[in-house]
Amino acid sequence: MRRPPPPPRPHARALTVWRRNVLVWRKLMGAALAMNFGEPVLYLLGLGYGLGFFIGEMAGLPYLTFLASGIVASSAMTTASFEGMYSVYTRMVPQRTYEALLATPLTVDDIVAGELLWCATKSLISSSAILAVAALLGAVSGWQALLAVPAFFLIGLCFAGPAVVMSALAPNYDFFEYYFTLVLTPMLLVCGVFYPVDALPAALQAIVQVLPLTHAVALVRPLVAGLPPEQPLLHLAVLVAYAAAGWYAATALVRRRLVS
Amino acid sequence: MERSGYVVEARELVKRFGGQAAVDGVDLSVPAGGCLGLLGPNGAGKTTTLRLILGMARPDAGSLRVLGEPVPERAERARARMGVVPQGDTLDPDFTVEENLRVYARYFGLHGPAVERRIRALLDFAELAGRAQARVQSLSGGMRRRLAVARALVNDPELVVLDEPTTGLDPQVRHHLWARLRALVAEGRTLLLTTHYMEEAERLCDRVVIMDRGRVLEQGTPAELVARHVEPEVVEIRAARGEAVPALPGTGACRIETVGDVRYCYTHDARPLLAALEGRGDLTFLHRPANLEDVFLRLTGRELRE
Numbered sequence: 001m002r003r004p005p006p007p008p009r010p011h012a013r014a015l016t017v018w019r020r021n022v023l024v025w026r027k028l029m030g031a032a033l034a035m036n037f038g039e040p041v042l043y044l045l046g047l048g049y050g051l052g053f054f055i056g057e058m059a060g061l062p063y064l065t066f067l068a069s070g071i072v073a074s075s076a077m078t079t080a081s082f083e084g085m086y087s088v089y090t091r092m093v094p095q096r097t098y099e100a101l102l103a104t105p106l107t108v109d110d111i112v113a114g115e116l117l118w119c120a121t122k123s124l125i126s127s128s129a130i131l132a133v134a135a136l137l138g139a140v141s142g143w144q145a146l147l148a149v150p151a152f153f154l155i156g157l158c159f160a161g162p163a164v165v166m167s168a169l170a171p172n173y174d175f176f177e178y179y180f181t182l183v184l185t186p187m188l189l190v191c192g193v194f195y196p197v198d199a200l201p202a203a204l205q206a207i208v209q210v211l212p213l214t215h216a217v218a219l220v221r222p223l224v225a226g227l228p229p230e231q232p233l234l235h236l237a238v239l240v241a242y243a244a245a246g247w248y249a250a251t252a253l254v255r256r257r258l259v260s
Numbered sequence: 261m262e263r264s265g266y267v268v269e270a271r272e273l274v275k276r277f278g279g280q281a282a283v284d285g286v287d288l289s290v291p292a293g294g295c296l297g298l299l300g301p302n303g304a305g306k307t308t309t310l311r312l313i314l315g316m317a318r319p320d321a322g323s324l325r326v327l328g329e330p331v332p333e334r335a336e337r338a339r340a341r342m343g344v345v346p347q348g349d350t351l352d353p354d355f356t357v358e359e360n361l362r363v364y365a366r367y368f369g370l371h372g373p374a375v376e377r378r379i380r381a382l383l384d385f386a387e388l389a390g391r392a393q394a395r396v397q398s399l400s401g402g403m404r405r406r407l408a409v410a411r412a413l414v415n416d417p418e419l420v421v422l423d424e425p426t427t428g429l430d431p432q433v434r435h436h437l438w439a440r441l442r443a444l445v446a447e448g449r450t451l452l453l454t455t456h457y458m459e460e461a462e463r464l465c466d467r468v469v470i471m472d473r474g475r476v477l478e479q480g481t482p483a484e485l486v487a488r489h490v491e492p493e494v495v496e497i498r499a500a501r502g503e504a505v506p507a508l509p510g511t512g513a514c515r516i517e518t519v520g521d522v523r524y525c526y527t528h529d530a531r532p533l534l535a536a537l538e539g540r541g542d543l544t545f546l547h548r549p550a551n552l553e554d555v556f557l558r559l560t561g562r563e564l565r566e
Contacts, residue, residue, distance in 0.1 A: 016366045023363065024354040096350040102316050103344035104367035105336040260277070260317050
């Protein structure tokens with residue numbers, strides 16, 4: 001029997017990996033922010049106003065508010081997933097950035113921790129941008145919505161780990177399509193982003209209740225809509241558990257790929 | 261410097277990949293100061309040995325100390341005092357020349373005015389001062405390699421490890437880089453490099469270690485190895501237009517090796533053979549002193565390696 005891999009043991013210098021990514025992002029900040037603002041504007045205008053015109057209210061909320069609060073949560077998921085797959089894989093394999101980092105005092109555990117923090121940071125940036133757009137469109141109830149900002153970071157962290165796991169396993173970029181098609185897109189469709197979870201058949205609801213995006217949406221929606229959050233500790237606990245498990249698995253698998 | 265006087269001490273080092281031993285009981289002692297060359301054909305275990313020294317591969321058996329630190333247990337501490345020029349290109353394409361050095365220094369926990377001064381000095385050393393703001397993609401192959409060397413020096417390392425530093429570079433660039441590397445030795449740093457260019461080893465290295473099939477075959481100064489393993493003079497003889505070289509008088513005292521259409525005559529006294537070759541317009545020949553390449557081929561064989 002092989003023993004399980006030891007838990008991650010990053011050092012404070014993991015932050016230099018996070019900092020590297022911040023510096024690169026800053027160079028392209030204009031384009032990145034335009035994307036962060038542009039896409040959700042289209043979604044909120046197109047779906048929120050267009051579909052909202054026919055739907056009116058959903059689960060007691062104006063549809064624009066319902067949709068915006070779902071999209072800020074799901075955007076944290078997709079942002080961290082993209083970064084943890086395409087960008088991390090690029091640095092790990094074709095660009096050989098990690099090989100250069102491993103010639104310094106940095107360890108694999110430092111690299112993974114730095115990358116996960118960065119994925120979560122990007123989620124925070126992009127979801128905050130959407131929240132600002134939603135506020136301008138009148139879909140946000142009040143300052144209470146700012147409480148959702150730290151949640152964006154946690155949601156990002158929760159999805160960054162599995163994405164980095166995919167990168168550690170990927171033979172090429174095409175591999176990520178499976179994860180999008182089989183994992184992320186289904187979650188986007190059933191976890192309460194576009195309609196309430198209780199509209200689903202009972203059997204499916206049981207499954208949906210263990211998916212992290214369900215808890216991300218359930219945590220963020222009341223904060224954005226100005227309602228009292230229900231079971232916030234449960235949602236936080238689920239997101240933290242996914243983040244911890246993902247961190248552990250990502251560290252173990254990247255170690256295996258980079259240090260033989 | 262380390263108490264033992266060695267910056268790398270490997271004993272009975274073994275590394276297997278799926279049952280196949282890439283490094284198979286290597287003893288290696290790299291003395292402080294000077295340049296040590298690790299030579300060997302493809303697959304000899306040179307790069308794996310370097311990866312073990314960096315802590316990027318975990319040995320299956322044996323012990324290893326680098327700059328006095330046990331590796332891989334405390335490889336991070338050893339790496340803090342090492343510089344690495346990897347095979348190929350691992351420069352960060354998202355940054356300029358200067359940013360590559362600055363960001364890399366941060367990974368060592370280094371920043372501030374002292375680092376900025378060091379970056380200026382390294383850009384001068386690498387003759388890249390005029391390209392400080394250039395993107396890495398816009399650099400030529402030689403410039404990129406010089407930047408990789410500069411980056412390896414950003415933490416003022418005691419030991420610099422270079423994996424095939426001049427592979428793929430044109431002769432001008434190679435000679436230039438050799439001069440830079442000799443300057444590092446003159447500063448008192450220790451260089452450990454792998455190469456399969458014997459000329460490079462002879463020009464740069466005080467000591468060489470010849471590896472093959474995961475083992476150390478021989479080590480010493482290039483001159484020692486030549487004296488120990490091959491006769492001092494070589495005559496290479498080639499027949500015109502692909503014909504076989506005929507038997508010649510005067511080759512009796514020679515050790516002869518034939519590779520394709522070339523006959524190599526290794527001897528202590530080439531005069532009788534040279535006399536026999538006098539006036540043979542059908543043959544071309546070259547009389548030269550024996551070198552490290554002759555030793556290398558003698559020890560590792562002349563058959564092709566995949």
